[in-house]
Amino acid sequence: FGDRVLAGLKVVVSAGPTYEDIDPVRFIGNRSSGKMGFAVAEAAAQAGAQVTLVAGPVSLATPQGVAKRIDVRSAAQMHAAVTEVVAGADIYIGAAAVGDYRPNAVAEHKLKKQNGLDLTLQLAENPDILASLAAQQSHPFLVGFAAETQNVESYARDKLQRKGLDMIAANQVGGGLGFETADNAITLYWADGSAELPRADKAVLARQLIDRIASRYKAVRG
Numbered sequence: 001f002g003d004r005v006l007a008g009l010k011v012v013v014s015a016g017p018t019y020e021d022i023d024p025v026r027f028i029g030n031r032s033s034g035k036m037g038f039a040v041a042e043a044a045a046q047a048g049a050q051v052t053l054v055a056g057p058v059s060l061a062t063p064q065g066v067a068k069r070i071d072v073r074s075a076a077q078m079h080a081a082v083t084e085v086v087a088g089a090d091i092y093i094g095a096a097a098v099g100d101y102r103p104n105a106v107a108e109h110k111l112k113k114q115n116g117l118d119l120t121l122q123l124a125e126n127p128d129i130l131a132s133l134a135a136q137q138s139h140p141f142l143v144g145f146a147a148e149t150q151n152v153e154s155y156a157r158d159k160l161q162r163k164g165l166d167m168i169a170a171n172q173v174g175g176g177l178g179f180e181t182a183d184n185a186i187t188l189y190w191a192d193g194s195a196e197l198p199r200a201d202k203a204v205l206a207r208q209l210i211d212r213i214a215s216r217y218k219a220v221r222g
């Protein structure tokens, strides 16, 4: 991986989970550690790109070479930050595990126990960041991730089409792969092809992923 395959390109990467606040002390989150997205941001920078990293709440140091990092908490904040920085970008890679739902309202004070009664939270759907970028007339080359526990290929191909993406990196989660882990395994899909990136450390996988994204980007937009 000596080549600066993304030299001269602007790349935005999202990483990590989002936290959707319930009250001042509680939130709905997920198990994403940010490792995969941070590794992708580092690999893109090593490949010569000018990288902006939009990070959910994670405890990771900014990778070497990343030009700008924006920290956010909720899906709405991630949506706003990505929308702002993506103007003029060539490639957007969405590795973040964005919360699909948020509580309808954030309670001003800590919710109290209901003395044996069930508590019901009403959830509202969050906007889809990737789909909203795809809907814009001029948008960057779009790469999504798909975290699935079953039917990986059909769910991933469905997301590729439904969200209007150029490529999707599917990972089967569980069994020491996917969320929180050091290793991952990816199958990359695009309209008329696919590629297996077998189990490896996320840093190694990220470099292979960037190589594949760069070739496809050049084929489609070059």
Ligand code: PMT
Binding pocket: 016, 017, 031, 032, 033, 034, 035, 036, 037, 075, 094, 095, 096, 097, 098, 099, 100, 126, 127, 128, 129, 130, 131, 143, 144, 145, 146, 147, 148, 159, 171, 173, 178, 179, 180, 181
């Ligand atoms: O962070 P790690 O611990 O290293 O774990 C890595 C990972 C498993 C989180 C990562 O590899 C991964 O798969 N990220 C995407 C997880 C996910 O939420 O997938 P999804 O199938 O729910 O979403 C599909 C795609 O749509 C993703 O690119 C996501 O960023 C995007 N999305 C989802 C919801 C939303 N409201 N807006 C979006 O843009």
